[in-house]
Amino acid sequence: MVEYLTNTIGLSGTLAWTIAASVAAALVLNVIAGGALVFIWAERKVAARIQDRLGPTRTGGRFGWLQSLADGIKLLAKEDLMPDGADGMLFRIAPYVSFCASFCAFIALPFAFDVVGLRLNVAVFFVVAVLGLEVFGVIIAGYASASKWSLFGAMREAAQVVSYEVPLGMCVVVPVMLAGSMDMVTIAEKQAGWLWNWYLFHDPFTFIVFWVYVTCAVASVNRAPFDLAEAESELVAGFHTEYSGLRWSYFFMAEYGSMFLVSAMAAVLFLGGWNGPIPVASLLGLSTGTGDTAPYLVRLLGLANLVGKASFGVLIMMWIRWTLPRLRIDQVMTTCLKYCTPIAAAMFAGAMVWQVLLPGGLLPGVGRPGGEIREGWLEGPGGRAAAAPAAEATVVRTRL
Amino acid sequence: MTPLTQAPMALTPLFGFLIDAPISVAHYLAVGAILFTAGIACMATKRNALGVLMGIELVLNGANVNFVAFASPYLAGEGVRSLGLDGQVFAVFVILLAAAEAAVALAITLNFYNNHATVDVDRADDLKG
Amino acid sequence: MLSSTIFAAAEIPATLPLAAINWHSALFLLFAAVACVAAVAVVAADSIVRMALYLVVSLSASAGLFFLAGAEFVGAMQLMIYVGGTLVLLVFGVMLTAQAPFVSIKSGGGDRLLAGFVGAALLVALLMANLSVPAWRQPASMEPPPPSATPLGMALVGVRVDEPPAGGVGNRGGYLLPFEIVSIHLLVVLVGAAYLARAKRRKVPRAIEVAASVEPPASVAEHAAIGRGGRARSVLTGDSR
Numbered sequence: 164m165v166e167y168l169t170n171t172i173g174l175s176g177t178l179a180w181t182i183a184a185s186v187a188a189a190l191v192l193n194v195i196a197g198g199a200l201v202f203i204w205a206e207r208k209v210a211a212r213i214q215d216r217l218g219p220t221r222t223g224g225r226f227g228w229l230q231s232l233a234d235g236i237k238l239l240a241k242e243d244l245m246p247d248g249a250d251g252m253l254f255r256i257a258p259y260v261s262f263c264a265s266f267c268a269f270i271a272l273p274f275a276f277d278v279v280g281l282r283l284n285v286a287v288f289f290v291v292a293v294l295g296l297e298v299f300g301v302i303i304a305g306y307a308s309a310s311k312w313s314l315f316g317a318m319r320e321a322a323q324v325v326s327y328e329v330p331l332g333m334c335v336v337v338p339v340m341l342a343g344s345m346d347m348v349t350i351a352e353k354q355a356g357w358l359w360n361w362y363l364f365h366d367p368f369t370f371i372v373f374w375v376y377v378t379c380a381v382a383s384v385n386r387a388p389f390d391l392a393e394a395e396s397e398l399v400a401g402f403h404t405e406y407s408g409l410r411w412s413y414f415f416m417a418e419y420g421s422m423f424l425v426s427a428m429a430a431v432l433f434l435g436g437w438n439g440p441i442p443v444a445s446l447l448g449l450s451t452g453t454g455d456t457a458p459y460l461v462r463l464l465g466l467a468n469l470v471g472k473a474s475f476g477v478l479i480m481m482w483i484r485w486t487l488p489r490l491r492i493d494q495v496m497t498t499c500l501k502y503c504t505p506i507a508a509a510m511f512a513g514a515m516v517w518q519v520l521l522p523g524g525l526l527p528g529v530g531r532p533g534g535e536i537r538e539g540w541l542e543g544p545g546g547r548a549a550a551a552p553a554a555e556a557t558v559v560r561t562r563l
Numbered sequence: 564m565t566p567l568t569q570a571p572m573a574l575t576p577l578f579g580f581l582i583d584a585p586i587s588v589a590h591y592l593a594v595g596a597i598l599f600t601a602g603i604a605c606m607a608t609k610r611n612a613l614g615v616l617m618g619i620e621l622v623l624n625g626a627n628v629n630f631v632a633f634a635s636p637y638l639a640g641e642g643v644r645s646l647g648l649d650g651q652v653f654a655v656f657v658i659l660l661a662a663a664e665a666a667v668a669l670a671i672t673l674n675f676y677n678n679h680a681t682v683d684v685d686r687a688d689d690l691k692g
Numbered sequence: 693m694l695s696s697t698i699f700a701a702a703e704i705p706a707t708l709p710l711a712a713i714n715w716h717s718a719l720f721l722l723f724a725a726v727a728c729v730a731a732v733a734v735v736a737a738d739s740i741v742r743m744a745l746y747l748v749v750s751l752s753a754s755a756g757l758f759f760l761a762g763a764e765f766v767g768a769m770q771l772m773i774y775v776g777g778t779l780v781l782l783v784f785g786v787m788l789t790a791q792a793p794f795v796s797i798k799s800g801g802g803d804r805l806l807a808g809f810v811g812a813a814l815l816v817a818l819l820m821a822n823l824s825v826p827a828w829r830q831p832a833s834m835e836p837p838p839p840s841a842t843p844l845g846m847a848l849v850g851v852r853v854d855e856p857p858a859g860g861v862g863n864r865g866g867y868l869l870p871f872e873i874v875s876i877h878l879l880v881v882l883v884g885a886a887y888l889a890r891a892k893r894r895k896v897p898r899a900i901e902v903a904a905s906v907e908p909p910a911s912v913a914e915h916a917a918i919g920r921g922g923r924a925r926s927v928l929t930g931d932s933r
Contacts, residue, residue, distance in 0.1 A: 585717070585831035586716060586717050586720050586831075587828060587829045587830055587831060588828040588829070588830075589822055589823060589825075589828045589829045590720065590724070591757065591761065592818075592822040592828065593724075593819060593822055594724045594727060594728060594754075594757065596815060596818035596819055596822060597727075597728045597731060597732075597815065598727065598728070598731050598750070598754070599814075599818065600811045600812075600814050600815040600818065601728075601731035601732055601734060601735050601811075602731070603810075603811055603814060604735045604807050604808065604810075604811040605734055605735045607803075607807040607810070607811075608735065608803060608804050608807045610798065611740055613740060613744075613782060613785055613786055613789065614740060614743060616782060616785075617734055617743055617744070617747050617782065618734075620747060620751070620774075620778065620779075620782070621731055621734065621747070621750065624750070624751055624754055624774070627754070627758075627766075627770070628754055628757060628758075631757070631758050631761050631763045631766055632761060634761075634763060635761035635762050635763065636762055636838070637761060637762045648840070648843055648844060648847055648852070650763075651763045651765065651766050651840060651844060652844065652847060652848070652867050652870075654758075654763065654766045655765070655766055655769055655844070656870060656874060658766070658769055658770060658773055658774050659773070659874050659878065660874070660877070661774065661778060662773050662774065662777055662778045663877060663878055663881040665778045665781060665782065666778075666781060666881055666882075666885040667881055667884060667885050667888070669781055669782065669784075669785045669885070669889070670884075670885040670886075670888035670889040671888065672785060672789065673785065673788065673789065673888075673889050674888060674889065676788070676789045677892070682789045
């Protein structure tokens, strides 16, 4: 976008950067807000159908699709309460901390090839790191509400999110290892092509890691069956008991944003990102870089593909929520420490061994060894030539 | 000139340093110095053991800012060689060791709380006299 | 005022005030100001939970500074491990050792004055040392730095692939040995901290004993109940264990 603004319109560099950054931020904000709008309606419909009833059918026509708008207007009009013993500043700042963490993680999430807010070369690390910051909003909300329900819910949720970061990190490392880079654009581009290029089908270890990732992601965003922080039947509403109106809706936009984010991450890391099961763009003969409209069309298709996969992931999360019973806190911790973490570690070791023994994958010619990036660095000015006299390099060279 | 207008004149070098001068290593080192000093003050004045621990975190963070500033390829001008990767690896190790030290310090604090029902460090005087 | 001084320095027509801001400097000043103000707020705050929040803000702002300086891996690591791990641990510690709000643990005024004086002197000394080296005031080169994640990762397993130092003098070894040492160190710390903070089987926790010795309980039956069945309350499970 910056090149378009500088070359076509002729604005100065700084102004072009400013406008591009503002547009990107506004787009991401709209993705979160619009996504929350759609997902709240979808949640009510999915919940209703699973519970053998209809859900909202009146607002806005037959399917109640304006129900989210009605909910939003109701939340805006509610009275803004604060409990008596609450710490004022902390109470007010908590929803924004959660929302900012959820929003900032979208900076590094690519939606199509090079359609990304900021193309970081540590994108995966950054997203996982910022997702872990959401827990601060929860803890502050729980503490500042001056109510024991809130505090219990907040501490449970904090313990859960922090514990599940460990297996989440280990699950996320496996596609990073397969691709050789933490840059999400690179990881998704390496899965270009047909369905079998997806890392999901790369080796059985990655297949199992995907399901462990799904479990950890659902636990990370505090969705059922891991939602004892918001357990309505036990803790009233957990850490957001004392929040009403717009403050509560900030927490929920953060939650739906995080759900969309972890689903999009799963899509980018394991399900090929914007490269579909069928490579429509290359079948149609379009490619990025040639022509005026072809690159935009390719990116648009990729964007639609990724958003579709992420939305499908969110729908799966909703389905799981209304199907499975809630886990107790000790069951949640057992699942994390006794099941998810050892399985993720063992699968990581297995995927590593698979990469060493079968670098080309099962089907020769189809596999994409992830070593090019490392090789590229080794050929550089600081690489093999300069490292020749060093003792470590001899070990490295015989290995490589 | 009245003393009221003299003060802003004296502060002009500060504003010049902040705004007119291009960002360089010196700016990062100033930030590191402020964080370090705030950490020292926190360690010295707080009676809550966790407050002291927060001071330690600030001190380590100030040192990290220094390391990253010297390691930055951006900030090295002509003729000045940045630390490069060495500085970044140093900062990585500082973060790791700070996490380890915070864990142990918290375990000690929790034990102290279990034995004395307070985290006031001034009450840790069993070995006194 | 910011934009006007930048105009004078950069000679850009002041038609659009947004056009001429040097965003690198502006973002640096923003992150630096947030980090410094939050750090001072940590010292000045009264409630321990507010101190923890200001510390989170300060460390997140310095992670932003790391990103601006081109150390992306260190910045992401600061966010994940320092802010997202160490500070969460610290906040847990704050919640577990929280005391009644009216019990204020504050040092005396004389101590704070002395600490303020020493801190100011130290700050002045550091800043003077900082400003005395002209080599540290060179302007930044505005080219994007090379990505640092792969070279850093490879250096940690012993293969250095970054630019060799100018003049051929300098450290070209990898960091495999420190990496292994830190891994073992973290394992030892994990075991040690888990052992130190383990739940000890006491029938009556010392905290309740101390409180009971200060204020005698209302009735003998209550005292017997505490002696028999009183256990530590865990905030996590919310019930006695």
